[in-house]
Amino acid sequence: MATVIDGKAFAAGLREKIGKAVSEIQSNHGVKPGLTVVLVGEDPASQVYVRSKGKQTVEAGMESTEHKLPADTSEADLLALIDRLNNDDSVNGILVQLPLPDHIDESKVINAISVAKDVDGFHIENVGKLSIGEESLVPCTPAGCVLLLKDHLGDLTGKNAVIVGRSNIVGKPVSMLLLQENCTVTVAHSRTQDLPAVCREADILVAAVGVPELVKGDWVKPGATVIDVGINRIETAEGKTRLVGDVDYAGASEVAGAITPVPGGVGPMTIACLLRNTVIAACRQHGVPVPDGI
Numbered sequence: 001m002a003t004v005i006d007g008k009a010f011a012a013g014l015r016e017k018i019g020k021a022v023s024e025i026q027s028n029h030g031v032k033p034g035l036t037v038v039l040v041g042e043d044p045a046s047q048v049y050v051r052s053k054g055k056q057t058v059e060a061g062m063e064s065t066e067h068k069l070p071a072d073t074s075e076a077d078l079l080a081l082i083d084r085l086n087n088d089d090s091v092n093g094i095l096v097q098l099p100l101p102d103h104i105d106e107s108k109v110i111n112a113i114s115v116a117k118d119v120d121g122f123h124i125e126n127v128g129k130l131s132i133g134e135e136s137l138v139p140c141t142p143a144g145c146v147l148l149l150k151d152h153l154g155d156l157t158g159k160n161a162v163i164v165g166r167s168n169i170v171g172k173p174v175s176m177l178l179l180q181e182n183c184t185v186t187v188a189h190s191r192t193q194d195l196p197a198v199c200r201e202a203d204i205l206v207a208a209v210g211v212p213e214l215v216k217g218d219w220v221k222p223g224a225t226v227i228d229v230g231i232n233r234i235e236t237a238e239g240k241t242r243l244v245g246d247v248d249y250a251g252a253s254e255v256a257g258a259i260t261p262v263p264g265g266v267g268p269m270t271i272a273c274l275l276r277n278t279v280i281a282a283c284r285q286h287g288v289p290v291p292d293g294i
């Protein structure tokens with residue numbers, strides 16, 4: 001049976017290190033990193049997520065601010081708020097919770113955020129810097145996947161990595177990060193021919209698809225490391241719901257060398273990496289060295 005990669009425990013350890021780094025920066029340099037989250041509308045999943053971000057930001061000793069705007073907020077008003085936050089020195093990281101209501105142009109809003117404060121790493125300039133290997137702010141979920149992989153496997157050089165999914169939020173940035181780690185990277189997607197055969201070549205298999213349990217056990221190369229990014233709520237036979245990933249966990253864990261569970265794998269890494277990005281952003285903005293170990 002595969003080793004279970006415990007993302008929940010890893011994320012808790014990372015948050016602890018971040019908390020120590022925050023107090024070090026504050027006592028040595030007088031800088032208290034601050035994260036501002038902007039939520040437009042009342043999407044229940046987004047509200048839960050924003051609350052969780054706020055709580056974990058405060059627990060790590062950072063300043064947390066939230067701007068909750070009504071669903072009918074105009075694009076111009078949202079852009080004006082971002083402009084104010086860009087110019088506010090106490091704000092080191094700005095995150096606009098997605099999705100935004102239909103009348104607001106998401107890419108216009110993301111690209112209005114200061115590149116230095118773009119802790120989601122979605123600004124076109126950060127995307128470009130990541131793709132050419134320059135210092136940038138890296139998207140949180142992909143960064144979390146790579147931290148788990150490096151923690152489990154050490155040096156990733158020469159590994160065959162297959163990423164299923166080519167979204168801008170997960171698939172593409174994971175592929176860029178794994179290229180930087182010297183993997184041989186294949187990005188598979190909905191038009192890929194013979195997906196099971198492509199997956200069977202993977203030493204590292206990352207599933208970021210959004211299709212419940214798409215990746216079957218016999219798609220996994222024996223001993224491979226499987227990172228399941230998917231979070232899908234499905235109905236059980238008893239009429240209840242439960243979370244499953246994009247990988248058939250029971251089948252894959254009989255073949256894989258290691259696998260992340262859902263929940264408790266990649267999921268908790270996202271906010272931990274958001275806190276990490278906020279500390280990194282604050283350090284860069286104040287010319288302070290980023291503490292080791294985060």
Ligand code: NAD
Nearest residue numbers: 141165166167170189190208209210229230231266267270
């Ligand atoms: P997306 O819908 O933007 O992209 C899905 C990708 O999968 C697309 O590139 C598409 O080509 C590919 N795809 C779809 N069906 C396919 C099929 N049958 N075979 C092969 N490829 C197929 O999704 P996303 O935003 O990248 O999210 C993917 C999953 O990861 C979702 O379940 C989402 O909930 C989850 N997610 C989790 C976190 C987290 O852990 N914090 C963060 C982001 C996304």
